[in-house]
Amino acid sequence: MVNDNGDCKKWGFSANNEIESASGLTVRGVLNTLKNATNPEDERLTIPLGHGDPSAFPSFITAQVAEDAIVDSLRSSKFNGYSSTVGILPARRSIAEYLSRDLPYKLSPDDVFLTIGCTQAIEIAMMVFARPGANILLPRPGFPYYEACAGYRKLEYRHFDLSPDKGWEVDLEAVEALADENTVGMVIINPGNPCGSVYTYEHLKKVAETAKKLGILVIADEVYGHLTFGSNPFIPMGVFGSIAPVLTLGSISKRWMVPGWRIGWLVASDPNGVFKETKIVDSIISCLNISGDPATFIQAAIPQILEKTTDDFFNNAITILRNSAEFVYDQIKDIDCITCPHKPEGSMFVMVKFNSTLLEDINDDTEFCLQLAKEESLVILPGIAVGLKNWLRISFAVEPTSLQDGLLRLKAFCQRHAKK
Ligand SMILES: *Cc1c(COP(=O)(O)O)cnc(C)c1O
Numbered sequence: 021m022v023n024d025n026g027d028c029k030k031w032g033f034s035a036n037n038e039i040e041s042a043s044g045l046t047v048r049g050v051l052n053t054l055k056n057a058t059n060p061e062d063e064r065l066t067i068p069l070g071h072g073d074p075s076a077f078p079s080f081i082t083a084q085v086a087e088d089a090i091v092d093s094l095r096s097s098k099f100n101g102y103s104s105t106v107g108i109l110p111a112r113r114s115i116a117e118y119l120s121r122d123l124p125y126k127l128s129p130d131d132v133f134l135t136i137g138c139t140q141a142i143e144i145a146m147m148v149f150a151r152p153g154a155n156i157l158l159p160r161p162g163f164p165y166y167e168a169c170a171g172y173r174k175l176e177y178r179h180f181d182l183s184p185d186k187g188w189e190v191d192l193e194a195v196e197a198l199a200d201e202n203t204v205g206m207v208i209i210n211p212g213n214p215c216g217s218v219y220t221y222e223h224l225k226k227v228a229e230t231a232k233k234l235g236i237l238v239i240a241d242e243v244y245g246h247l248t249f250g251s252n253p254f255i256p257m258g259v260f261g262s263i264a265p266v267l268t269l270g271s272i273s274k275r276w277m278v279p280g281w282r283i284g285w286l287v288a289s290d291p292n293g294v295f296k297e298t299k300i301v302d303s304i305i306s307c308l309n310i311s312g313d314p315a316t317f318i319q320a321a322i323p324q325i326l327e328k329t330t331d332d333f334f335n336n337a338i339t340i341l342r343n344s345a346e347f348v349y350d351q352i353k354d355i356d357c358i359t360c361p362h363k364p365e366g367s368m369f370v371m372v373k374f375n376s377t378l379l380e381d382i383n384d385d386t387e388f389c390l391q392l393a394k395e396e397s398l399v400i401l402p403g404i405a406v407g408l409k410n411w412l413r414i415s416f417a418v419e420p421t422s423l424q425d426g427l428l429r430l431k432a433f434c435q436r437h438a439k440k
Contacts, residue, residue: 046164047071050405057393067418067426070399072213072368073279074417079340080277083333089324090281090317099317105308107134107285107319114323115285119268122256123289131288133304136314137279138243141269141286143169144311145239148303149204150175156239157198157206159190161214161371161406161413163241166207179407180206184361184371188217192230205237205267211244211254214406214413215371216345216364218252221259228260237265237294243284244274246334249342250365258289265290272325274368277337283314283322341368344416344423351427355434358412368417371403374410379437385410391437396429 051070058066074080093099099108106112112129120126135141142165149156150173158166160179170177180194195206208227210219219227231238240257248254257266271284286304288295295301313319345364352360352370357378364370374385382388385402389412392398403411416423 046168047401047405050401051399054389054393054399054401057390058397058399059394062397064397066393066397066399067422067429068399069415069418069423069426070401070413072274072415072417074368075277075279077417077419077422079419080337080417082276082278083325083329085328085330085333086272086276086278086321086325089321089328092324093317093321096320099320101316103134103313103316103319105313106305107132107313108316111319111322114326115287118326119256119258119270119287119289122254123258123261125261125291127258127287127289131290133286133308134314134319135271135284135286135308136312137273137282138241138269138271138284139165140311141271141284142166142241144286144304144307145267145269146170146173146175147307148300153202154204155200155202156204157195157236159207159209161403161408161411162207163209163213164406178203182212182215182217184215184373187219187362188212188215188371189219189223190227192226195230196234199234199236203234203236205239206231207239207241208257209241209243210257211242211248211366212369213244213367214369214401214403215362216367216369217362218248218250218254218366220252221255224255224257225260225263228257228263228266231264237267239267239269240289242268242270244367245270246275247338247341247368248366249338249345250363252365254366256289258287261289262291265292265294267295272322275334275337276325276329281318283318340420341417344418344420345370347420347423348414348416348427351431355431356438357434358430364416368415370414370416371406371408372412372414374403374412376410378439379434380439382437385412388412392430392433395436396433398426398429398433400430 112132115132116127116129146169155176158177178198181191182188246254258268266289268287268289273279349363357375358372360372389402401413
């Protein structure tokens with residue numbers, strides 16, 4: 021029987037549809053909820069320690085040469101047309117050169133595919149490996165966009181744990197135990213979101229050796245590449261591409277602090293040519309043929325951005341991030357219900373453990389963050405949003421004065437709710 025609304029049951033959304041549940045899983049979805057929970061009558065500005073976009077803060081304005089590159093590209097009137105679906109050659113070439121600086125072999129422009137930020141690189145990677153019965157191994161805690169993309173494409177995912185007591189290294193025994201003959205690959209995020217970890221050469225080599233043993237590839241999310249400020253330098257996973265094939269994902273969003281420019285890359289860091297041989301490269305090209313491209317004039321600005329940005333810009337950002345990371349780490353020590361197992365050494369985040377038993381009336385991380393948003397206009401991400409219940413992810417890439425203010429509010433909140 022057709023009701024008054026016609027046959028809408030065929031296409032209307034049921035309460036539990038997959039798009040809604042996938043988007044509820046994302047960091048953005050959770051942060052929107054928290055932002056909406058802040059009290060409009062609080063005259064203080066909301067302090068956003070929940071997300072990783074420092075671009076609005078004066079201390080993190082991008083390099084002038086990067087802005088000039090966009091202006092020059094636009095003004096040339098040469099880049100008003102569609103680009104090729106894999107990206108324009110000068111941009112692919114310059115990304116190949118930029119990444120090859122840190123590799124023991126040279127990437128070719130043909131190994132590089134331009135994407136709409138690292139986000140689309142993740143989408144394409146999940147699309148390429150989604151086939152009936154296949155599974156992929158994801159880190160926990162991690163970046164929930166992987167789960168959302170894999171789930172949406174019906175690619176099964178399984179979680180391996182990162183160990184907080186070992187600098188959030190991958191539990192490689194767990195990886196071996198999880199993998200089976202249908203496992204296609206494992207994801208690592210280095211420098212780490214949400215943990216602020218930076219893996220050593222030795223650990224990354226072990227990751228590659230484990231992947232080789234299991235016959236799987238490594239998807240290396242290096243969107244925070246070079247944003248390191250501890251004792252471990254950034255080592256790209258591609259260094260070990262001859263042990264196991266590596267798909268490197270990245271963008272200029274974080275290192276240049278321009279996530280709104282929406283340009284990134286997906287790169288076959290695979291000196292043995294396994295991806296070509298197994299037609300993975302063809303599959304990437306097919307996926308790009310049926311998806312959108314980054315704006316052509318932004319692509320065309322890439323060579324100037326990558327070649328002309330000076331170390332002054334990078335060093336300045338690193339110095340601020342290092343000081344901010346130290347500041348948060350020190351302040352947390354004074355808060356009883358929060359502990360930090362590992363001082364952040366990279367990216368823009370720290371994961372801290374939350375002990376609800378020390379508080380009067382708050383039972384878990386979600387309640388904590390909601391109440392914090394309401395009472396203090398302070399937004400922090402509940403760990404559950406990145407896969408770890410009763411942890412919190414704090415972003416320290418904000419203006420240092422806001423960070424100080426934010427930590428004061430956090431302390432006041434925890435004291436007010438502490439068991440007497
Ligand atoms: C921010 C982020 C991305 C997305 O990067 P964009 O270039 O902004 O699309 C991907 N992976 C991780 C781990 C991130 O933190």
